[in-house]
Amino acid sequence: MIHAILLYEDNKLLRESVCSLLGMADEYEIKGAFADCSLVEKQVALHNPDVILMDIDMPGVNGIEAVKKIRAFNQSAQIIMLTVFDDSEHVFNALRAGANGYLLKKDISDKLIDSIDEILTGGAPMSPVIARMVINSMQQQQKVRDNYKLTRREGDVLHLLSKGNSVKMIANALGVSIDTVRTHTKNIYDKLHVNSQTEAVSKALNEKLV
Amino acid sequence: MIHAILLYEDNKLLRESVCSLLGMADEYEIKGAFADCSLVEKQVALHNPDVILMDIDMPGVNGIEAVKKIRAFNQSAQIIMLTVFDDSEHVFNALRAGANGYLLKKDISDKLIDSIDEILTGGAPMSPVIARMVINSMQQQQKVRDNYKLTRREGDVLHLLSKGNSVKMIANALGVSIDTVRTHTKNIYDKLHVNSQTEAVSKALNEKLV
DNA sequence: TTGTAAATACCCAAAAAGGGTGAGTTTTTT
DNA sequence: AAAAAACTCACCCTTTTTGGGTATTTACAA
Numbered sequence: 001m002i003h004a005i006l007l008y009e010d011n012k013l014l015r016e017s018v019c020s021l022l023g024m025a026d027e028y029e030i031k032g033a034f035a036d037c038s039l040v041e042k043q044v045a046l047h048n049p050d051v052i053l054m055d056i057d058m059p060g061v062n063g064i065e066a067v068k069k070i071r072a073f074n075q076s077a078q079i080i081m082l083t084v085f086d087d088s089e090h091v092f093n094a095l096r097a098g099a100n101g102y103l104l105k106k107d108i109s110d111k112l113i114d115s116i117d118e119i120l121t122g123g124a125p126m127s128p129v130i131a132r133m134v135i136n137s138m139q140q141q142q143k144v145r146d147n148y149k150l151t152r153r154e155g156d157v158l159h160l161l162s163k164g165n166s167v168k169m170i171a172n173a174l175g176v177s178i179d180t181v182r183t184h185t186k187n188i189y190d191k192l193h194v195n196s197q198t199e200a201v202s203k204a205l206n207e208k209l210v
Numbered sequence: 211m212i213h214a215i216l217l218y219e220d221n222k223l224l225r226e227s228v229c230s231l232l233g234m235a236d237e238y239e240i241k242g243a244f245a246d247c248s249l250v251e252k253q254v255a256l257h258n259p260d261v262i263l264m265d266i267d268m269p270g271v272n273g274i275e276a277v278k279k280i281r282a283f284n285q286s287a288q289i290i291m292l293t294v295f296d297d298s299e300h301v302f303n304a305l306r307a308g309a310n311g312y313l314l315k316k317d318i319s320d321k322l323i324d325s326i327d328e329i330l331t332g333g334a335p336m337s338p339v340i341a342r343m344v345i346n347s348m349q350q351q352q353k354v355r356d357n358y359k360l361t362r363r364e365g366d367v368l369h370l371l372s373k374g375n376s377v378k379m380i381a382n383a384l385g386v387s388i389d390t391v392r393t394h395t396k397n398i399y400d401k402l403h404v405n406s407q408t409e410a411v412s413k414a415l416n417e418k419l420v
Numbered sequence: 421t422t423g424t425a426a427a428t429a430c431c432c433a434a435a436a437a438g439g440g441t442g443a444g445t446t447t448t449t450t
Numbered sequence: 451a452a453a454a455a456a457c458t459c460a461c462c463c464t465t466t467t468t469g470g471g472t473a474t475t476t477a478c479a480a
Contacts, residue, residue, distance in 0.1 A: 100342070118338050123337075123338020123339065123342055124338065124341035124342040126341060128328050128331065128332060128333020128334065128335075129332055129333065131333055131334035131335070131336060131341065132310070132332055132333055132334040151425085151427080152426090153426075153427060153428095154426095161408060161412075162412055163412060163416075164406070164408055164409035165408075166406060166408070166466080166467095167466080167467075168466085176427085176428065176429085177428075177430085178429095179428080179429050179430060179431090180428050180429060182467085182468085183428075183429075184428095185468090186469080186470095187426095189468090189469095194374065195468075196376060196436090196468075197407070197408045197467075198374060198375075198376070198408055199374035199376075201408050201411050201412055202371075202372055202373060202374035203374060205411070205412070205415035205416065206373075206415065361455080362456085363456075363457065364456095376436080377436075378436085386458065386459085387458075387459055387460085389458085389459055390457075390458050390459060390460095392437080392438090394457085395437085395438090396438075396439075396440090399439095405438070405439090406437080406438075406466090407436095407437070407438095
């Protein structure tokens with residue numbers, strides 16, 4: 001089966017080199033190669049591509065915005081970002097917007113074909129350094145966790161608080177008096193250096209304490 | 211440079227096949243191959259490996275616990291999980307615990323060597339299906355976001371609430387009266403179907419609304 | 421055995437939040 | 451220009467939360 005591909009890349013040289021790279025593989029067909037995203041919705045709707053290769057930094061509509069526009073009506077196209085940006089801001093915004101893979105331009109010649117294969121079989125191709133960033137972002141969260149030395153019971157209370165439970169509900173759930181829960185929350189406030197339920201929950205969730 | 215590797219895998223057959231696989235590459239040296247993690251701390255401390263290959267499902271201490279133990283004193287070893295589990299529970303727990311890569315056993319023969327290379331150069335090797343899960347988990351979060359139709363001001367208020375600010379602080383920050391902020395919070399409660407600050411913050415943070 | 425930490429519970433007073441209503445002003449949309 | 455939506459503010463009343471204490475029982479460790 002031949003897979004349809006759309007390419008968005010404002011740099012003419014790179015656009016053409018990607019085209020010729022893919023031209024050599026006869027299981028792919030480039031249905032279009034565009035220098036900007038002004039008509040991205042129509043183009044995607046028209047060609048219904050299997051894979052979209054999307055630059056981020058383009059004049060007019062940038063690639064991340066384009067991804068959002070595409071995802072508003074199409075969830076099936078597989079989108080790989082092709083870009084020079086390896087900062088977390090760009091990476092996470094692109095992935096959150098709905099991109100399925102993220103290749104740095106320096107890896108294109110090496111890995112583009114493999115990445116397209118991979119994305120079509122359900123994978124999520126990423127440049128190694130990008131993959132590491134994604135993993136790191138998950139781990140950073142965890143690290144803060146062990147630093148407050150909550151007791152088991154305090155942990156229970158904070159957990160329930162973070163689920164949106166009121167003190168009354170927690171007392172009921174744990175089978176203790178409201179005042180007991182209050183004592184625990186006070187101790188939690190001390191340990192987290194906060195002084196309200198909302199702040200505790202905010203800190204707990206923002207730092208993945210629960 | 212020769213890289214030191216430790217292997218934890220309770221299945222004898224697989225353990226030996228990984229050993230022989232790595233034995234063929236002369237830039238790696240398996241310093242130890244163990245069937246359980248009971249002595250993992252001592253072994254890691256002793257051999258100070260560059261890479262640790264870790265099964266999840268092992269008798270006694272499981273691989274995820276082992277990773278936590280290792281990370282308590284060693285951040286430099288690169289840890290790749292080798293497992294059959296491709297459910298999000300196992301994957302995310304392992305990655306959060308501090309694993310740097312996650313290979314499904316079915317991909318070992320194909321990708322183990324590549325993955326070790328990749329992890330040593332700062333990448334985060336993952337089986338394609340795992341990479342996709344990680345990406346998906348970032349996107350899922352985003353999806354819920356657009357469903358509550360908060361006004362701009364309500365969004366501001368919810369954002370500040372989620373940072374742990376009190377109503378008083380928010381009123382001050384936005385330069386409006388306390389009652390105004392209270393009105394906004396009440397409207398937010400209606401839209402989120404909650405009825406307390408804590409619940410709103412919980413929902414906002416758990417569903418990545420902010 | 422004697423501390424010490426944890427979990428439990430209670431009291432009081434002040435502050436904040438929750439729920440409701442009404443209403444004027446500004447912005448946006450049509 | 452008119453209508454709709456958003457933003458603003460104020461007041462009422464009730465419930466919850468917070469901050470400051472004190473105190474008992476259990477459990478585990480020095």
